[in-house]
Amino acid sequence: MESHILSIILFTPLVGAILLLFVPKENKDAIRWIANIFALAGFLISLPLVPMFWGKVTGGDTAPFKFIEGTANNWIPSIGAGYVLGIDGISFLLIMLTTLLGWVSILSSWTAIENRVKEYYVWFLILQTGMLGVFMALDFFLFFVFWEAMLVPMYLLIGIWGGPRKLYAAIKFFLYTLAGSVLMLLGILFLYFHHHTASIDHVYTFSIPELYKTAPQIYTDYGPYAATLLFLSFFFAFAIKVPMFPFHTWLPDAHVEAPTAGSVILAGVLLKMGTYGFIRFSLPFFPGVLQHGRVRFWVMVLSVIAIIYGALVSLMQKDMKKLVAYSSVSHLGFCTLGIFALSPLGLSGSVLQQINHGISTGALFLIVGILYERRHTREIAEYGGISNVMPVYATITMIMFLSSMGLPLLNGFVGEFTILNGTFAQKEIAGHSGWFWTAWAVPGVILAAAYLLWLYQRVFFGTVTNPKNEKLHDLTPREVATFVPLLIMAFWIGLFPKPFFQILEQPVNHLVATVNGETPKDDTTASAQTVTPGAPATIQTHVAPPTAVKASTAHVLAPLAARSNASAATQAVPAKGKN
Numbered sequence: 001m002e003s004h005i006l007s008i009i010l011f012t013p014l015v016g017a018i019l020l021l022f023v024p025k026e027n028k029d030a031i032r033w034i035a036n037i038f039a040l041a042g043f044l045i046s047l048p049l050v051p052m053f054w055g056k057v058t059g060g061d062t063a064p065f066k067f068i069e070g071t072a073n074n075w076i077p078s079i080g081a082g083y084v085l086g087i088d089g090i091s092f093l094l095i096m097l098t099t100l101l102g103w104v105s106i107l108s109s110w111t112a113i114e115n116r117v118k119e120y121y122v123w124f125l126i127l128q129t130g131m132l133g134v135f136m137a138l139d140f141f142l143f144f145v146f147w148e149a150m151l152v153p154m155y156l157l158i159g160i161w162g163g164p165r166k167l168y169a170a171i172k173f174f175l176y177t178l179a180g181s182v183l184m185l186l187g188i189l190f191l192y193f194h195h196h197t198a199s200i201d202h203v204y205t206f207s208i209p210e211l212y213k214t215a216p217q218i219y220t221d222y223g224p225y226a227a228t229l230l231f232l233s234f235f236f237a238f239a240i241k242v243p244m245f246p247f248h249t250w251l252p253d254a255h256v257e258a259p260t261a262g263s264v265i266l267a268g269v270l271l272k273m274g275t276y277g278f279i280r281f282s283l284p285f286f287p288g289v290l291q292h293g294r295v296r297f298w299v300m301v302l303s304v305i306a307i308i309y310g311a312l313v314s315l316m317q318k319d320m321k322k323l324v325a326y327s328s329v330s331h332l333g334f335c336t337l338g339i340f341a342l343s344p345l346g347l348s349g350s351v352l353q354q355i356n357h358g359i360s361t362g363a364l365f366l367i368v369g370i371l372y373e374r375r376h377t378r379e380i381a382e383y384g385g386i387s388n389v390m391p392v393y394a395t396i397t398m399i400m401f402l403s404s405m406g407l408p409l410l411n412g413f414v415g416e417f418t419i420l421n422g423t424f425a426q427k428e429i430a431g432h433s434g435w436f437w438t439a440w441a442v443p444g445v446i447l448a449a450a451y452l453l454w455l456y457q458r459v460f461f462g463t464v465t466n467p468k469n470e471k472l473h474d475l476t477p478r479e480v481a482t483f484v485p486l487l488i489m490a491f492w493i494g495l496f497p498k499p500f501f502q503i504l505e506q507p508v509n510h511l512v513a514t515v516n517g518e519t520p521k522d523d524t525t526a527s528a529q530t531v532t533p534g535a536p537a538t539i540q541t542h543v544a545p546p547t548a549v550k551a552s553t554a555h556v557l558a559p560l561a562a563r564s565n566a567s568a569a570t571q572a573v574p575a576k577g578k579n
Helices: 002-020 028-046 049-058 089-108 117-136 140-149 151-161 166-198 208-221 224-241 250-257 260-270 272-285 293-315 320-340 344-375 391-405 411-425 434-441 443-460 477-495 498-515 554-565
Strands: 066-069 085-087
Touching (some): 002 028, 002 066, 002 085, 002 117, 028 117, 049 498, 085 089, 085 117, 089 117, 089 272, 089 344, 089 477, 089 498, 117 151, 117 272, 140 151, 140 166, 140 208, 151 166, 166 208, 166 224, 166 250, 208 272, 250 260, 272 320, 272 344, 272 498, 293 320, 293 434, 293 443, 320 344, 344 391, 344 411, 344 477, 391 411, 391 443, 391 477, 411 477, 434 443
Antiparallel strands (some): 066 085
């Protein structure tokens, strides 16, 4: 099973979609049961991957990618395309997030979807397969197939089962994403033909590990200008998907008009395709471009603008769903900030914050959707005193609001703290010190608390002022079940994030070494118990803190202290930085 575990996880939702084609569309209950069974099966089948992957992390497996299936060029040999799957710590966490949110999203749709039920669940399961394929593919041709395969199902989910302006939102989403995909396709073809020229054996291949070897040579073979244009072809595709400012304008419309489950999977998983693309392709393919101060400067500027702009616009919203949508722009600004800080801490924090965002914001869209199902309005002014009639709902909402704003002991704090810590620790980022960028980003944390607490005050506190809200019923057992796994993950990451940092240690260290022009050390594993002096890319995440609160911070402060004692370390932190 281990040798084909990725294919089993990948195609389980697709099997469910195919099976649904043979169920009469009039039998809606059977369709719902089959879709939910296969969504749950997809999550349960992915659970054995956890001990399997953990065994490789702690067992000293130094391979960059694990559970590799297939070989290069084995699918369409004439063009060098292959069915090759494989994962590292980064894609592993995103795969687990996808299977979890896929099940939660389909479960939340039980009563929300009444029209064309069969088509809805078929497209949702196909979407699930496309998302998983993006995180697993180690062949660029296969990656692009899965990347585009996500586009049509999401377009239809918004365009058919969306709100009053669903066609406008769906077309806008489609055109933005397609424009980025075309640019990325041009970039892929350039890498493809360059590899044939630059490789020793002069073969045509879409193999991503092989392209890793030749892509960085573009900077010297064709010059900085050509390399920068190629970097931008990928950058625009991923920046639109994140979305970064100013490519974000499709997101609020798509979120507001999409059905609740569509918003959950869009925020929780689809947006992570952009940040995943930055990490998987932009950084290792173009280290020379990223060392250029001007390019990196503008990326950092756009990240900071997204953080502040998204938070300020959220404060002004009168629609709850649009408020949560703009908050995603702000939160993902932190993720891109951590990525392009190019530090081990920043990258680790960014990946963890992507997981946190999927958990917290996915829950926020579920929260908004529950009220919408009962009242068919998302206007904040229509509510007030909801905690009096829906106490369980109000309690869960408060926990997820605190998680999203980054309260210590919950998941959001660990990710944001690590990103800011990793950015601050950098001596120089695009001509400015790390603390300069950190200082500009920190207000986003304060603004997040402002718009979320103000929203909670207006909706849940006080007395019930609208008679239509007096008889709202509290959460059903099915609705509670959609929140339970998200609450567990929020507290787990907040109280004990150490395993997540151990999983991320090897790929992050390898990536930072590659970008910095160093030789990646494959023998760096997450089970290492010491930090080697003079090895700036090594993170020690095995600090055992005495309290649960310190678990959120000790593992990120320890490597900074270790590197400050090593004179050769590139990320030395002053002593006052630990206080």
